[in-house]
Amino acid sequence: MVLKRRLSYGSRGYYLPPIPDIPKPTKKKRTARKKVMQNPLAAFDMLATVAGNLLNDLDTDVVPVNLDGAPNCNSTLKKEPLDEPLDQLKTTKMESPDQNSTNQSTAGPSDLSPKTLTDKQPDLCTNGYEVQFAAKQGETDIDLVRSISSESSSEFSLYSGGIGIALDPNPSSLETRLTVNRDDDENTSWCTDAVVKKSSKRMKKSCVDKLKKVISRCKKYDATAKVINDRKRKCYAQQMSQKNRFKRKTLFHCSSSSSPNGQVRLCIKSFKVPELSIEIAESASIGTLKRTVMEALAAVLEGELTVGVMLEGKKVRENSGTLREAGIFCDSPLLDTVGFTLEPEPVQSPLMAPHTSSDSFDNRDAMEPLASDMPATPSSLEPVPVPVPTTPVKSHVTDPDPVLSPIEVSSAEQAVPQISQAIIPLPVPAVKIEPLAVVPAVRKTRQVDALGQRRMRRPFSVAEVEALVAAVEKLGTGRWRDVKIRAFETAKHRTYVDLKDKWKTLVHTATISPQQRRGEPVPQELLDRVLAAQSYWSHQHSKLAKSSIGEPGLADYDSSPSPVKITSL
DNA sequence: GTTAGGG
């Protein structure tokens, strides 16, 4: 999978394409649609892109990617004469970051083995969750593990297994590798060499879809989205010019395997993502929690991100200085303290838009959720006020400071080792502290809350079936909205899609033998009517299909008639 | 926003 990336440069960092463009298959038929796998590693690649950019940024002139010995480094990379010195970087392994004093984290061994990434260990950070990105045997899912240091069961450490990047050229690694490839047409391009093998296709697709959906949904309310996009466009030109240079450097670099000096190798095993704050019902399932986190993550990734470089727990703001000057060089004692962060642009994103809504996620009667009564709106995404370390998970956060710069926040919370193979225990209550986005997670009782927990199963009663059949007999199939209005107007939990689905199952039920039927038995009489109506309307539809005239929906037959009437048509 | 169908 090779994705062309836009290497955008911002004065302060790199902009990530929100999500790789996923070409939608042109719509054609409504039937037999084949769901084309749509880049299941989208998120993954996105991060890989960051990594690529990041590495590129370590030195404005040199791409410190040491692919020596990496089997993934195409031989085609050996060309490209070097036109600039690369002495700023030394080849060296990135040791595990030293845990900063401010962070109770325990320095982990500089283990670069794949195992490190595959092990599900909680990543901690004092400010909330730290999501470690890693490819775990192809799983693209968010797993949850309890914090080992937990004092309360409510504390979790999130671990994202699957969305990951690792710059480990180790051929035996299970990690997804970031490699530099070159093809004749596109020259060099970053690509992720997914080592991921047997992965849950469905899972990956699901995650990607979720991300897309979330992003899509977020944008819907994003009043500033356009602005952001425009910015992206603007910097695109820069990207291109930069990209060329980038490529050249990259090529050169790979070819200069004989000149290990002046290079420093940084293995980015994980990125600390901005704090994610979520609210979720205690009764929510773990699966819901996962989805929620995924949403929060997607929301964050959706915005403009820049990579921040941390050194000794402090943010390195200077972009022009060399790595060496900054203290990042082979054998540097500071090497262990290098860290990276993904930071949102200081631009106010929709997710951070100030909002005063409050009780948008209160629990409601699960039995009568009112889909129309509290639709999910951007208001659900609230910024959280600053430092409220003790804020319980479920507490509501309101009136955040919209002006608060994420960057500032980020710098304030220094000392958090960003690149880390060590798993740091999460010492604070799971949530809170300036999240970039608060994702409502109390879906249990919400009927129409996309991405939320699956709706409660509510089998149709015979009475409902009766009403449905009657309505369909009258209105026909294909007018589910009308059916809904006609027979289920007050049944908030029955959407027209539900009715359509129910009809489908009724038809099926009526077709199979009684022994095969399950659930509350539906009177045969009703099933007969179902078949009759189905047959009738099928004919009607086929008729109309031929002579595309007349108003199908307006025709109907008496609901009481025997199947005989149908046959007469 | 609706429909139609596959999952």
Add this chain to the structure above:
DNA sequence: CCCTAAC
């Protein structure tokens, strides 16, 4: 029920 292409 969910998901989503196609309208």
